[in-house]
Amino acid sequence: MGRAPCCDKNGLKKGPWTPEEDLMLINYIQKHGPGNWRNLPKNAGLQRCGKSCRLRWTNYLRPDIKRGRFSFEEEETIVQLHSVLGNKWSAIAARLPGRTDNEIKNYWNTHIRKRLLRMGIDPVTHAPRLDFLDLSSILASSSLCNPSLFNLSSLFGTQALFNPELLRLASTLLSLNNKQDKNINPEWFNSQNLQENQLCSNQVQNQIPPLVQPNINHDQFQTPIPEGFSMQPNVTNLISSSSTPISTQENVNTSAINPSSGLNENVAVSQPSYLDCGSNTNNPSVVAELPENSFFQSLLDGYSDQVFGFDSVISTPSSLTPLNSSSTYNVSSTSSTEDEREISYCSSLLKFEIPESLDINDFL
């Protein structure tokens, strides 16, 4: 037995609403309230089905609807909520006053989702997409800038890209962030490396409560973690990173994002130099400072030039000075351009470190 149609569609109009229809609907609801949507069009004199009237009212005509571009704060909220709720647009909309589920859904599909994909982040799981990365390019580029780094591409050639072991390695590398405060191999973490490889300031974790990531497939992190590494697939908080510069040399204890992943609950993070491109909207500026020839510098070059193809993300010539040695620049936290928002996004994503003395053979 088929489902009964919501209304008799014979003779009912479809398609875009005219201003006259809008006016009729508004006038009726202002006088009588929506009441029964099924009966509303008949009572209001509209040649529409109730469903269409409800949609038009809730998504467009409702007086409390906020229209116009989404603010950065709203966008932050959407991504954070989506990481927890998934495609529960109505639930997300309930936490964004004045925004409708339809509007949020459209905005996600047309803006946020694409941006995450461009950054190599799976918009479903909010985790890095390794299939999106050209590992060889990353490492080749990195090695050019820092000859001390191993050159995977020269070691293994382009076939390395199809080697599942190397993909696992990439998984690990991309997931690596902060070293554990125990079991550290001192050879991997000499003070210079710590100075140079600390990529971003630690996020102020207590600003945003840890988010549950029910959708993440943790299989991608099954690669055994080498001694001295910890893994922090820190993507969920990619937008919530603090822009408060942490310039102290102290270690900062933080909590891993995902307690269910079996990853480190507490990691000690060294904070030598700082790179903080986060997006705290309460803070008027975002500060980035990189040591010359740092690993992060080279890695950023690799990402921006070859992997994501988003030169504009890291170094938009028209608006931003490229990251270079000892350069410091400010990005307005009220940034509204796509590129500037991506900067904020990628700042937290690109948080991992690789010891210079890492022996690739240990992985193979």
Add this chain to the structure above:
DNA sequence: AAAACTATCAACCGCGTAAGT
């Protein structure tokens, strides 16, 4: 200037479910 392509978003469709009978 025009065609082709892309992005956006209002609106539609079908399904799940709560409420009513």
Add this chain to the structure above:
DNA sequence: CACTTACGCGGTTGATAGTTT
């Protein structure tokens, strides 16, 4: 308890505006 009805939600479509070639 079974069935019907209405509502709300999420996925998808299609018209249109904007951009590129």
